[in-house]
Amino acid sequence: MKNQNINTEQDYKYGFTTDIENIRAPKGLSEKTIKFISKIKKEPKWMLDWRLKAFNRLKNLKEPNWQKPKYPKINYQDLYYYSAPKSASEKPKSLDEVDPKLIETYKKLGIPLQEQKKLSGIAVDAVFDSVSVATTFKDELTKKGIIFCSISEAIREHPDLVKKYLGSVIPLTDHYFATLNSAVFTDGSFVYIPPKVRCPMELSTYFRINASETGQFERTLIIADKGSYVSYLEGCTAPMRDENQLHAANVELIALDDAEIKYSTVQNWYPGDKNGVGGIYNFVTKRGACRGKNSKISWTQVETGSAITWKYPSCILQGDNSVGEFYSIAITNNHQKADTGTKMIHLGKNTKSKIISKGISAGKADNTYRGLVDIGKKALNSRNYTQCDSLLMGNKCGAHTVPYIKNKNSSSVVEHEATTSKINEEQLFYCNQRGLNQEEAIGLIVNGFCKEVLQQLPMEFAVEAQKLVGISLEGSVG
């Protein structure tokens, strides 16, 4: 078994494992596994049928192979599709009933699970391997009519909402990994903000892969009803293992008339060691639909972890005057590979989108921005601005930009610019002169380079992200 921890230098501080007894689904991908997951989650029949439909569809699909990072073939029969701490099989009613070991884990991660940490003011849904273990601040949110719970709970308690929206942005028949997720997804968050409600606090999910040989397949569904607002944060970590673990999540956002969703991610999965052994394959499908007029969806992501990141948070701008935004920092070091970007599909009139992407590669890493801006025939007076900058450190890494730009009507304006360069010697010299050493100076310059994106993050995350930027690049200069 390859599931011992690797004893390398501890530059990945979330690399610990928690020794907890697990319940697992039978190994491998089969109808039996899916039925097992569905049963243990006490799902209604329609949900099981939905999963099986996806599973049938999956049989005809092939893994995509056009993306730049190549990876060894994944043996889907060699994975566990469900793994849960034993103590969580009966969902605890209050935090006191949660396994103390779990709470300790989350404490190590710095997640404010305890409500006594009320001061931090963030409602958290924490997902440990395959199940959601605790959701905090539930009462306060319920008073406003906000539903914030795990998706399994939502399937049981709010089936109408789930039935209406699940799969409406990422259909069952999407690409391989999205369909795989639809068949075997285990848990995730569900958020519903009723009309004209402004969510009083940041909602947050923390994902952690603990058990070995498991894939994490979470599904998040966020619905912002007319005139509402929500800001949602997502963070991820995993223990250090010398095997590659698969993480294939689906995130669906739906914004109705005048609603706004702000979705921020700090992704810090285990990136593998210095020689590229181990690490998470982060193959994620994120898509948001601006269904209503004047709606807005904003994606902000800081990607520092994972051996291979492959995700394109997208916006489908259906409603007139809707706005899509994408802010991204992708940092790759050592043997990491990132292929990330966005799709902005303009369908409604007067739609606007803005893309700011910052890629930093060091070591032997490869960093690709891949994006699509598609302005349809009926999307009159639409506007897009794209800026993607890449920073290279050393001549063994690569930075690539692959934008697809389509404009099909004459009243819309599309602008795209991209630059690639290394850190300016003069800036470095200036910082050195003021008493900063090389590493501090680079940290400072890189943070400046990423400023436009970091500014978009909520306060608590911004601080963490800034530190992460520094840590991820440690040892990359010499």
Place this chain on the structure above:
Amino acid sequence: MIENFKINSSEIDKIKKISKEERNFRINNLNFFNEKGFPNKRQEDWKFSDLREIVQKNFKKLNVNKVNSKVKKINLIKDFDHNYIEVVNGELKSSNFKHEEKNKIKIKNFKNDNFLQESKDNPLICLNHALSDKGYHIEIEENYKFKKALIIYNLFTEDLKENILNSRNKIKIGKSSELHTIDLVINDSKYKFINNVYENIILENNAVYKNICIQNEKNDGYFHKFSKNKLASKSKYSSFIFPSGSKFNKLDLEFNLEGEDSECNLQSASFLNKDDHQEIKTKMNHLAPSCKSYQKVKNVLSSYGKGVYQGKIYVKDIAQKTNAYQLSKALLLSDNSEFNSKPELEIYADDVKCSHGATSGNVDEDSIYYLMTRGLNRKESVKLLIDGFLSEVVDMIKSNSIKKFVRSKLQGQIHGY
């Protein structure tokens, strides 16, 4: 692939005097083409130009037979003195180098002597390799600078009808030599035909090559040209392309900057309307340190015009101190026109300056308003702005007489808008 477009291997037997090796090379390529057929949008390089669909829509069958190339007298350009060669339906007919020293220039029909299989990604290249039996081959000795420009008259005769022409050309410029060429397309055919060209240009150390390509009459031709260019140390290549008016036109240009300090400059301006479909695809490979490349592609599109720009800058890890720039600008004048672009960067060296920009939109309303307050009507204002937009490229041509000639051609198009 539809049977009509398959090409029988007996066509190769019609080509005379070929060695066994060459025959095999041609048959291999032909088999590959027959297997793949015309490229369609499933291939990444043809994503925005589905040639298979276009060919199937417009052609019932393809005629590979040799065409009778009777030529009437070509009307030579009188605007400035020049040397010229005449190429009829892809075949070299005559040459005239009256302004130059004859012993410095070699010109003959193209004869292939390289039977290495090139990339199989593009079936049209395979088709060309299988069937091409004509074209020109020009070689310039070392240390010779052309005194006057060389005009290449590319004539397509009225005998062409659903023909597919395959030709291969090669230009080799010796050390420290200089050549200026102007490619002119003259089309007398009233029918549809396909012209498939494979071009090879080699610049040795310190060589300079300047090329202007003009093709602007309305025609029913479907053009595809693959051009492979090799730049040795300190050589300079500059190219101005003014293509428009064809039903389909794809220029696939590959530049290999293999020597240090080589420079490549590519600029293009086109006005596309009435069902024109045009794609410019470039691949700028920076393979040695301190090279420079500059690309600027400008397109104006109206009524059902479709423009595509796919540009790629590749920088190898040893190619430090690279300076590469890529700019694509498009003006969309009507809602049924379309512009797609994919400006790509693939960079493996860190001490480089690479950037690209791409914009598309309509003519600026404020500028129109300004001109209208000065007494122009709307149409005139738009024309003036388009003229300014495209002239930026023309102005970069150094020779005044050539600049004037190109401008008159371009203005003719804008005037017709």
